[in-house]
Amino acid sequence: MLLDAVSLPIDVEINQHRTRVLGQVSGFSSFLGSPYVFASYADASRYIGLNQEDAMYILLRLRRGFSAQQVKHALQARLPDVDVWTQAEFAKRSKIYWVTQTGAGGGILIAAMLGFLIGLMVVSQTIYATTLENLEEFATLKALGATRWFIIRVVLTQSLVCGVVGCALGLAAALPLIDKARGMIAWIYTPWWLPPAMFAPTLAMCCLAAIVSVRAALAVEPAKVFRA
């Protein structure tokens, strides 16, 4: 239901039951983006065609002054065949369900790993090409008496500069897209520390990507400097 463009209240039909939408909430939607309808328990059962005894779960709001834990224990004692969860427990179970049972978690993890591997290949190829292009300069450094560590430092610095610039450009492109997506899917959550934290795996990736180039730079013969 797209209610953005219409004025409320409005009469609508849900599963062939006529009803009236009196208001809407924002910043709340399901994982897959399908709409939630908040209704009385009786109406909700009617809309989805269930008997009142067939409810999958019931959401309770406690009056002020009542402890969630105490109410939970009291309900659990009275309804031993029913699971009773607090908000935090329900959230945790939901997260575990989506991450481990639906494939969504695995999908995101694989996408992240693919992103890492593709980044690794791109940075690795870029640095390797730069190193091969400058092999004579590495030979000159070695002829001048540069230690192995000095050569490694030069290649690593090139790799890290490449990674930091790439990361900054990537974030500059991704942040507006995340903002845009958040407008459509309200549950998208990006903590403030996530973009800067991306630098850590990026720098680790750059160090890994530099390994092949370091080997090439270290293997060059310093005597090459005399070949015009």
Add this chain to the structure above:
Amino acid sequence: MHKLSARHASVTFGSGPGKCRALQDVTLSFEPGALTLLMGPSGSGKTTLLSLLGCLLTPDSGSVYLDGVEVSRLDENQRTDIRRRNIGFIFQAFRLFRSLSAIENVTIAQEISGREGASQQCASARNLLSYLGLGDKLHLKPNALSGGEKQRVAIARALIRDPQVLLADEPTASLDSETGRQIFEILFKLAVVEKKIVVVVSHDPRWEKYAHRITHLRDGQVLEQRSANP
């Protein structure tokens, strides 16, 4: 007093039918305060000898001594250390770092040595480049310098660590006569005034007048050695 010498040194490249004996039983000695000119046709072993003297290569047989130490027996790290402390190189193709300015091309040699702080390095490099007539070109990149200026930057880079030995491979090959003469005068002064061991490879007989000793090589062997009065 420092002294550089090769004794019965031989170097072979490749193996089997393609095997090439670049140097055969070469024995030479180089004294401080003298400029030695190594001459000979292409393939005579001049550059191989320079690589050997510069600890860039090790002989298959024979030995190389610097200051009484048999450097040809040292491992790669020790030879790197010898190059860093004792040897300055000047190349035909200059071998300057394209992305660095003239002064940075010089300070990188100090950075490799790790001897001085950054400000001290800059001051020494500035003084040396100014002495070589490049005081107004400190911040130019190599592609903005002429051939002679590039070679003077390369000389500054070789000298900044005050090495006892200077090895130059065809340092004037890419330069016009006048610039070549200036470069040889600088090398000559370094030998005579600074008492450095200067070994220069060149095809060009015009530079014989700057040499204290001239060594001719052919087919990897010393053909002739003679003293000169520059």
